[in-house]
Amino acid sequence: TQLLEQSPQFLSIQEGENLTVYCNSSSVFSSLQWYRQEPGEGPVLLVTVVTGGEVKKLKRLTFQFGDARKDSSLHITAAQPGDTGLYLCAGDSGNTGKLIFGQGTTLQVKP
Amino acid sequence: SQTIHQWPATLVQPVGSPLSLECTVEGTSNPNLYWYRQAAGRGLQLLFYSVGIGQISSEVPQNLSASRPQDRQFILSSKKLLLSDSGFYLCAWNVGGLYNEQFFGPGTRLTVL
Numbered sequence: 001t002q003l004l005e006q007s008p009q010f011l012s013i014q015e016g017e018n019l020t021v022y023c024n025s026s027s028v029f030s031s032l033q034w035y036r037q038e039p040g041e042g043p044v045l046l047v048t049v050v051t052g053g054e055v056k057k058l059k060r061l062t063f064q065f066g067d068a069r070k071d072s073s074l075h076i077t078a079a080q081p082g083d084t085g086l087y088l089c090a091g092d093s094g095n096t097g098k099l100i101f102g103q104g105t106t107l108q109v110k111p
Numbered sequence: 112s113q114t115i116h117q118w119p120a121t122l123v124q125p126v127g128s129p130l131s132l133e134c135t136v137e138g139t140s141n142p143n144l145y146w147y148r149q150a151a152g153r154g155l156q157l158l159f160y161s162v163g164i165g166q167i168s169s170e171v172p173q174n175l176s177a178s179r180p181q182d183r184q185f186i187l188s189s190k191k192l193l194l195s196d197s198g199f200y201l202c203a204w205n206v207g208g209l210y211n212e213q214f215f216g217p218g219t220r221l222t223v224l
Contacts, residue, residue, distance in 0.1 A: 006154075031210040042201050042215030043155075050210060088154060092211040097143060097162065098170075099211060103154040
């Protein structure tokens with residue numbers, strides 16, 4: 001069974017701090033996606049990484065896919081209260097049509 | 112542009128009552144459709160997915176069933192709800208493609224009392 005382990009589960013920081021969220025697996029994925037979800041709403045896709053070692057930037061968010069395509073990280077620079085939410089990683093094994101989701105990281109950024 | 116709708120937004124039902132949650136997608140044809148359940152602040156558990164009308168794959172044996180009577184309509188049902196069926200139910204769609212990116216509806220909060 002493919003699993004994605006996210007860490008940390010919870011993160012509470014002050015505005016302006018930096019943070020990193022990790023998504024790890026023993027399985028190889030053809031691509032990995034990061035979603036952000038606000039309370040009471042559906043997840044919204046942030047980015048998809050597909051190549052081992054790939055780095056993508058979305059304003060203050062930096063996403064990296066591990067060289068072996070088994071892990072990924074999300075780094076936020078100078079966090080703002082608007083970054084508060086649940087961050088989910090999801091892996092695609094490439095041939096099932098299904099995504100494997102991590103358990104999520106709840107981020108709270110205090111003003 | 113494509114949009115996905117779910118209703119109702121919230122639902123409170125007694126144990127043993129039936130359930131019907133509906134999901135519809137606009138602006139696309141022959142989408143793949145998915146039902147997920149999410150515990151509070153946690154990841155998503157895939158319940159069912161469908162690649163076409165009448166084609167349903169079940170991921171987890173449970174008290175729920177799904178149907179796809181039309182191309183862009185996906186229904187989640189139960190004949191008798193259990194307390195453990197409470198949760199946040201999300202419908203998602205995609206059209207396959209290279210990376211299987213999924214797009215989610217607003218969700219239905221179900222509370223079984």
